[in-house]
Amino acid sequence: MSKTTLNMDKHANTDSQWAAIEGSGPGHPRIGFDIQRRLLQALLILCVLTSLALLLVLGIVQWRDLHTQAFLAAERATVVAKEHADKVFELDTSLTGRVGDLLAGMNDDDIHARQHMIHLKLRQMIAGLPQITAVAVIGKNGDVLAHSRDYPFPPLSVADREYFIALKQGKQESISSVVVGRQMQRQVFTDGVARRAENGSFLGVILVSLDPGYFLSFYQEMLPGEMHQSLSLVREDGAILVRYPKMVNDVPNVSASSPLMRGIGANALAGTTTGISPLDGERKIISYRRVANHDVYVVSARSLSHIWRAWLSYMVLAGTLLLVPGSILCGIIIFAIRRVKDQKIAWQYWRRELALRHKVESDLRESQKFEALGKLLGRVAHDFNNCLMVVTTGIQIIRLKRVPGVEKQLEAIERSIKSGEQLTRQLLGVSRRQPLKPEIFSLQMKIPEWQLLLFNPIGAARCYVDVDTETWPVCVDAVEMQLALINILLNARDASPPDGSITLRTENILRRSAGPRQGYFVCISITDQGGGMSEETRKQAFDPLFTTKEAGKGTGLGLSQVENFAKAAGGYAEIESAVGIGTKVSIYLPAAESAMLAERDEGSLVAAAPPLKPLSILLVEDNTDVADGIVTLLETAGHAVTHLTGAADAEDFLSQRQPDVVISDIHMPGGITGIELAKKLNLRFPALPVILISGYAEDLQAAIKDGFSVISKPFTLDSINRQLAAKVR
Incomplete structure (x- = not known):
């Protein structure tokens, strides 16, 4: 990308910031020698007057004391x-x-x-x-x-x-x-x-x-x-x-x-x-x-x-103590007047540092805004997932009861639910609270589906796509990959002239060199025809909060997200650039051929698994609407379900009888979360299976970190049955 748009040339940016603050443009003359000299002379007079005033105040106070x-x-x-x-x-x-x-x-x-x-x-x-x-x-x-x-x-x-x-x-x-x-x-x-x-x-x-x-x-x-x-x-x-x-x-x-x-x-x-x-x-x-x-x-x-003699002694001492630092200060000011050129250089350097500090503080405030927005979006997505859960369970119950004449309407509702799920994933992706959901897919199938999302914001007419039909599949989070590609394409658009082309290309790469960057990779590269960037800028391009864009037009987080995505997927990202020619950003992702085969094998094994026997299930869920749908769905599948609304009630229930499995929501009121309940049950009943469910991404991440089985809301009967089969098998 161009060095005027990507994550940033530090010195060029601070120079422009300094010029804006100093006011060196037309109609805003720089501070000259005469003004500085007069200011220093005024400061010298002020120093003398301040010393005399301080001595006077001390004298009055001491006389009164x-x-x-x-x-x-x-x-x-x-x-x-x-x-x-x-x-x-x-x-x-x-x-x-x-x-x-x-x-x-x-x-x-x-x-x-x-x-x-x-x-x-x-x-x-x-x-x-x-x-x-x-x-x-x-x-x-x-x-x-x-x-x-x-x-x-x-x-x-x-x-x-x-x-x-x-x-x-x-x-x-x-x-x-x-x-x-x-x-x-x-x-x-x-x-x-x-x-x-x-x-x-x-x-x-x-x-x-x-x-x-x-x-x-x-x-x-x-x-x-x-x-x-x-x-x-x-x-x-x-x-x-x-x-x-x-x-x-x-x-x-x-x-x-x-x-x-x-x-x-x-x-x-x-x-x-x-x-x-x-x-x-x-x-x-x-x-x-x-x-x-x-x-x-x-x-x-x-x-x-x-008293008069004591006051005079005090004033002589105070005057002596004030005279020494006052004389030193006056000498410093006189020296500064004589060396005004050096002082001017120091002043300009200080203004540059001040501009950089202002910029960093502004970037920090912007990051804090994104953090607050992310928390809000995370809560909204959680509540929305609960609503989708109610609708999803209702549809599955209707399907299980085989109600005639509503299949077309059910399919429309299911499509809307999938759109809602995609929306919540996008919200959580923006808030950085979406746990990664790697899935295996082929780029030659996904990129055409994403074409409107990727290319319309930058102008589809100027974009060229070259996807090899033999591109190996990858195993990554699709939403995070979309976000990474959008960040690169937006930078390419800003770096290129209005008639400059932007090319997205995929290819298979085999790296035989020793070290972590060896093996089978899929390379996704985006090339622009912008002004390019210097070597110094290229080395800092992936640094957070580093941008060459004007104030208010860039956060310096775009390429940082790209690099984090590539590393999380087990790959890496690189930038190639030349001043006056253009920039190429490449993402290297591990190929997932073996994972796809494993998934197919696992799918055939699951399909061949024997039917699940009826189970006695304890459901702990504070949202009664969600709980009613889950209870009905599980009972329709032949399971016996007991519903409780809090962790304390669940502990009392389990002290009297023990079900085959416990399904608990994570985010619950009352001071005890589903994770804390699961930890207690593991200590009291080590053989009792526990499955945690939630529509809040942070809860799911915490549960996965503690080693518990989790299901993200909304879920289907098939997904819950697979978890139950894995737990009671």
């Missing part, structure tokens, strides 16, 4: 410190309650008289409490009446202390600022609780001295080496009781205008704010929480300058 983490760290530290302070002041409250119970009903004189006993009790109460340095009982005039530290305690008055004055004036509890104890000479802050009589008169004060160093040790454990974050215990009026880390210059109070005091004024329980700290002048995140039932706040402050 650092701020969020700083806020969370400040709030977590505040929560932990508050829980610690709550426990300390709760213990303080419990201690003052116990002291109050100890002093219940005592006046100043009673307390002074029992000073030693009270001293011992107070000392015992604070034993093991490192946060409390001392407990004192103050009289209503400000004199220290009892003290946990010393006995006897020297005369000492605290009447001038701010907390005593506040409690005497009516306040129930007062926490002092940090003071130096007059007796202990160390820094403490006190928590004083007023003692009052039942009528509310002031009796004195129970004073608990707390150690600021205890809180400092805890805060230091929470923030080891964290110089950018601080923890403080601050009184409601801004007086600083404890701060870690300690400041170089002590600032005893936080001003009322500070961010902390403004936040407390807005929300007295808890909050987080930002602002410039009056202690060191840095901008900070400030989180605070009030200690339960006390006028004291736990405050955590985190420096924003640390």
Whole structure:
């Protein structure tokens, strides 16, 4: 055939595909040097802008993350410190309650008289409490009446202390600022609780001295080496009781205008704010929480300058990491601009590969379409075979009953049935689901019968047939052979000029050479007068999906089917071609003279076989119409038939009684197929013959592969009787 039509010249086809995609035809100029250079320059600018944009996005995201983490760290530290302070002041409250119970009903004189006993009790109460340095009982005039530290305690008055004055004036509890104890000479802050009589008169004060160093040790454990974050215990009026880390210059109070005091004024329980700290002048995140039932706040402050430094470090690192690949990428682009010619060649090669890929994908989609169509045709053929089976059994029953006057009509129906069988075979041949049915025939008889089918599509006037009258018979599937010849003839038509002739010839060949291609062959050759094909194209002509036809006009499957058919028949296919002269495609099929003689001998033996005795038959068929016809046909022939509709029912039946033979449909609902049923019966009843029937080609192929006897629907009484005779003989 011509190289423009057969299974294909790869490079010529990909070149045309590339030209179509690139747009190199009239009105579609190729992409030039200037356009490529401008594109690369734009890409260079885009690369720089993208790097800057990415750096900007990373900076924004990191800045937000650092701020969020700083806020969370400040709030977590505040929560932990508050829980610690709550426990300390709760213990303080419990201690003052116990002291109050100890002093219940005592006046100043009673307390002074029992000073030693009270001293011992107070000392015992604070034993093991490192946060409390001392407990004192103050009289209503400000004199220290009892003290946990010393006995006897020297005369000492605290009447001038701010907390005593506040409690005497009516306040129930007062926490002092940090003071130096007059007796202990160390820094403490006190928590004083007023003692009052039942009528509310002031009796004195129970004073608990707390150690600021205890809180400092805890805060230091929470923030080891964290110089950018601080923890403080601050009184409601801004007086600083404890701060870690300690400041170089002590600032005893936080001003009322500070961010902390403004936040407390807005929300007295808890909050987080930002602002410039009056202690060191840095901008900070400030989180605070009030200690339960006390006028004291736990405050955590985190420096924003640390966040700024961490962000700058991150940006330097990110910028460095982006600069290296960005510089490399820019260098590559600049190099590409300088070497634009080489880039253009690479681009063109890539377009060729893209065109080839598109073509392969298109061919794959086309093959998938054929596969889907094949499945549909297979199912249609199966259902149609069931319909033909009903009609076939009806005709045979009528013939067996010898109904007079209907012979002519029965013959017409039988001819229609044969046409229907041929139609289903053609459908299954297209779907590739038809099991091969080799039959022995002579080409000098078949080719004239196929003349209309083969030559009309390509123009019968231009076709010449030369069939040797002595051509040996062959044993092949007739439908597959028709399809192979049609594929070759269509390729020859497309390859030839309108007035070019096409010749089909048969001849006998004897190959004496050693190897698999020796023996008696029948050669069927088709010759055209087209442009021929190159040697490279000829070597690839039988490859699947390889075609030289234009897109949409060929699938590359025609000659592949021809080669597969020849191999399946035990032969082979060859192509001879010369550019400018034409192409000859030859199919070599083994001669079947001995097979024909064997078939004749077998036929005479079958004809001489004794009549079949009546049998008990179990029929498993889900289609009731088909089953009724088969049952009636077999019963008319003298057999006793039991019909069941499913494999499960058949297993139950066989567990009670066993017939002479089981005939089962393959394709049945219910989860158990006829093949699976046959396998089970072979295991349970090895001597029980099983015959499988189906109108679905895939089922027949599977059954044959598993070694079971099969009959294709529709079948005749003679064919089923031959199978029965072979099974029960």
